[in-house]
Amino acid sequence: MTTFAELGLSPKLLKALEKTELKAPTPIQEQSIPQIMKGRDLMGLAQTGTGKTAAFGLPLLHRLLDLTNPPGPRNIRALILAPTRELSVQIKENFEVFTKGTHLKVLMVVGGQSLNRQSEALKRGADVLVATPGRLIDLIERGDVSLEKCGYLVLDEADHMLDMGFIHSLRRIAKHIPLKRQTLLFSATMPKDIEEVADTYLRDPVRVQVAPPGKPAEKITQGVHFIPNGDKARLLEDYLKKHPGEQALVFCRTKHGSDKLNKVLAGWGFRVGAIHGNRSQNQRDRILADFKGGEIDVLVATDVAARGIDIPTVRHVYNYDMPNVPENYVHRIGRTARAGASGSSISFCAPAEMGELQAIEKVLKKPVPVVGGAPWAAEVVAASPKPGQGRGRGPKPGQGRAPGAPKAGAPKGAAPSAKPQGRPQAKPQGKPAGARPQGPRPGSQPPRRKGPRKPS
Numbered sequence: 001m002t003t004f005a006e007l008g009l010s011p012k013l014l015k016a017l018e019k020t021e022l023k024a025p026t027p028i029q030e031q032s033i034p035q036i037m038k039g040r041d042l043m044g045l046a047q048t049g050t051g052k053t054a055a056f057g058l059p060l061l062h063r064l065l066d067l068t069n070p071p072g073p074r075n076i077r078a079l080i081l082a083p084t085r086e087l088s089v090q091i092k093e094n095f096e097v098f099t100k101g102t103h104l105k106v107l108m109v110v111g112g113q114s115l116n117r118q119s120e121a122l123k124r125g126a127d128v129l130v131a132t133p134g135r136l137i138d139l140i141e142r143g144d145v146s147l148e149k150c151g152y153l154v155l156d157e158a159d160h161m162l163d164m165g166f167i168h169s170l171r172r173i174a175k176h177i178p179l180k181r182q183t184l185l186f187s188a189t190m191p192k193d194i195e196e197v198a199d200t201y202l203r204d205p206v207r208v209q210v211a212p213p214g215k216p217a218e219k220i221t222q223g224v225h226f227i228p229n230g231d232k233a234r235l236l237e238d239y240l241k242k243h244p245g246e247q248a249l250v251f252c253r254t255k256h257g258s259d260k261l262n263k264v265l266a267g268w269g270f271r272v273g274a275i276h277g278n279r280s281q282n283q284r285d286r287i288l289a290d291f292k293g294g295e296i297d298v299l300v301a302t303d304v305a306a307r308g309i310d311i312p313t314v315r316h317v318y319n320y321d322m323p324n325v326p327e328n329y330v331h332r333i334g335r336t337a338r339a340g341a342s343g344s345s346i347s348f349c350a351p352a353e354m355g356e357l358q359a360i361e362k363v364l365k366k367p368v369p370v371v372g373g374a375p376w377a378a379e380v381v382a383a384s385p386k387p388g389q390g391r392g393r394g395p396k397p398g399q400g401r402a403p404g405a406p407k408a409g410a411p412k413g414a415a416p417s418a419k420p421q422g423r424p425q426a427k428p429q430g431k432p433a434g435a436r437p438q439g440p441r442p443g444s445q446p447p448r449r450k451g452p453r454k455p456s
Contacts, residue, residue: 002024002025002030003024003025004017004022004024004025004058007025007030007033007034007037008034008037008062009033009058009059009062010061010062010065012065012101012102013058013061013062013065013098013102015101016097016098016099016100016101016102017058017098019097019100020097022051022054025051026050026051026054026055026210027046027050027210028044028046028050028051028052028055028208028210029051029054029055029058031208031210032044032055032056032059032208033055033058033059034059035206035208036056036059036060036063036182036184037059037062037063039063039182040182040204040205040206041182041183041184041202041203041204041205041206042056042184042185042202042205042206042207042208043184043185043186043187043198043202043205043206043207043208044056044184044185044186044187044208044209045186045187045188045190045207045208045209045210046186046188046208046209046210047188047210047330047334049310049334049335050210052156052186053090053091053094053156054094054098055186056080056154056156056184056186057091057094057095057098058098060078060128060152060154060184061095061098061099061102061104061128063152064077064078064104064127064128064152065102065104067127068103070124070125071105071125071126071127071149072125072149073123073124073125074122074123074125074143074144074145074146075125075145075146075148075149075150076107076122076125076126076127076128076129076145076146076147076149076150077126077127077128077149077150077151077152078127078128078129078150078151078152078153078154079129079131079136079147079150079152079153079154079173079177080128080129080130080131080154080156081131081132081133081136081153081154081155081156081161081170081173082130082131082132082156082157082161083132083133083156083157083160083161083163083164083166084132084160084304085110085111085112085132085281085284085304086275086284086288086304086309087156087157088108088110088130088131088132089108089110089285089288090309090310091108091130091156092106092108092130095128095130099128104127104128105124105125105126105127105128106126106127106128106129106130107121107122107126107128107129107130108129108130108131109122109129109130109131109132109135109136109139109145110131110132110135110281111132111134111135111281112280112281112284113281115135115138115139115142118135118139118144119139119142119144122139122144122145129145133161133166133169133170133173134166134169136173137169137172137173140173140176146176147173147176147177148176148178149178150176150177150178150181151178151180151181151182152181152182152183152184153174153177153181153182153183153184153201154183154184154185154186155170155183155184155185155186155197155201156186157186157187157188157331158185158186158187158194158197159187159188159189159190159191159193159194159327160328160331162191162193162194162197163325163327163328167193167197170197170201174201183201183202183203183205185197185198185201185202185205188327188330188331188334189327189330189331189363191327219341219342219343220333220334220336220342220343220344220345221342221343221344221345222333222344222345222346222347222368222369223344223345223346223347223368223369223370223371223372224346224347224348224349224357224368224369224370224371225346225347225348225349225370225371225372225373226349226350226370226372226373226374226375226376227348227349227350227372227373228350228351229350229352232320232348232350233261233264233265235348235372236250236261236265236318236320236348237265237268239316239318239346240265240270240297240298243315243316245297246297246315246316247291247294247296247297247298247299247311247313247314247315247316248297248298248299248314248315248316248317248318249298249299249301249309249314249316249317249318249332249335249336250298250299250300250301250317250318250320251300251301251302251303251317251318251319251320251321251323251332252300252301252302252320252321253302253321253322253323253324254302254321255276255277255278255302257320257321258274258275258276258300258301258302259274259276261274261300261320262274262300265298265300270297270298271295271296271297271298272296272297272298272299272300273287273290273291273296273298273299273300274287274299274300274301275287275288275299275300275301275302275304276301276302276304277302277304287299288309291311292311294313300320303323303325303328303331303332309335311335312341314335314336314343315336315342315343315344316336316343316344316345316346317332317333317335317336317343317344317345317346318345318346318347318348319332319333319345319346319347319348320348321348321353322347322348322349322350322353322356322357322360323356323360324356326356326359326360326362326363327363329347329360329363329364330363330364332345333345346371347360347368349373349376350384351376351380351381351383351384352381352384352385354375354376354381355381
């Protein structure tokens with residue numbers, strides 16, 4: 001077995017690693033660290049939970065340790081861009097562990113925190129700056145930070161960065177960084193846009209891939225339970241009661257849905273918290289700290305948390321709402337089975353979410369095993385509105401079922417008993433000719449307001 005010492009890392013980093021749980025390099029670390037130490041640009045593809053942060057962090061810090069002079073006022077030597085605040089916090093915490101006992105200074109700038117305080121912290125410069133794109137642009141425009149001496153650029157979770165529309169921000173930031181630099185790109189999935197980003201910002205990169213893009217960790221037991229929207233809350237209660245004392249992460253599609261489910265679970269006696277884009281940074285930090293500390297057993301979240309939670313004690317992930325971006329499924333369930341542990345993932349699929357499930361299975365290149373209910377009949381799917389339509393007409397969580405739908409907890413193989421009655425009452429607006437008609441459905445979610453939607 002290869003050791004970190006055999007990879008040639010600095011003795012100072014090896015000493016810091018002795019106080020962590022990292023005893024031997026993971027495959028992505030073993031393949032990436034030597035190439036990065038040589039100064040090569042690199043594109044790393046690996047599942048979530050396989051140690052990508054250390055894969056780029058350790059060799060990057062190894063190179064920075066050779067520079068003993070301070071970076072200079074408002075200058076930084078290495079920039080790490082991450083799509084979310086949670087992921088930025090995780091990266092910063094890891095880097096602080098790696099740099100303990102060294103002269104290297106690590107700072108973080110993200111939205112939701114005092115801009116003036118971040119500006120003040122940057123006055124003396126930093127060796128490593130971890131940032132979300134939006135906040136970094138704010139600081140650049142104010143003249144609070146300079147990238148003129150930045151010799152290292154890391155794009156972490158690059159696929160999610162593109163999903164969140166940060167490609168334009170990336171272009172603006174890259175203009176301020178010297179062309180003579182080392183660029184590292186890490187991602188868990190490989191959409192076409194990532195290839196384009198790599199071609200634009202990386203020079204003759206080494207490609208390191210330890211698993212097919214989009215493949216979840218092998219130790220995650222996956223399953224799908226077919227269930228009407230109105231029965232999802234009670235089904236979740238059943239699953240949570242099967243594993244008392246074990247931490248679970250529950251993903252919802254919207255901020256409102258997360259808050260609503262949080263209140264329902266709290267009313268049923270669960271120790272639960274919720275995080276999403278409408279929560280302040282202090283609130284999110286506090287709830288995550290409670291979750292890490294075991295004060296909370298169930299964390300309800302939108303996809304804002306899919307890339308930033310690294311808590312080894314999470315044993316179960318529940319997709320209360322199916323993700324509308326299929327690649328996000330991999331990142332969601334990757335919050336369990338961290339660092340070689342095992343975990344489980346159950347997805348709740350309502351009739352209107354069959355399309356999302358099929359898209360996920362296309363990414364996985366295999367079906368998700370059925371653990372409850374039966375795949376919805378085509379006529380049931382056709383009569384069901386897409387998530388967000390039919391707001392206000394459905395029962396509260398735990399009440400009612402779609403016509404002909406199996407009961408919560410129905411055994412595998414149970415089929416819908418009857419076709420839904422009546423014709424669809426409304427056609428969706430803005431659909432192309434020939435689109436499948438959709439109508440209201442008991443237990444469905446209310447329609448979203450039209451217009452651009454803020455990211456969660």
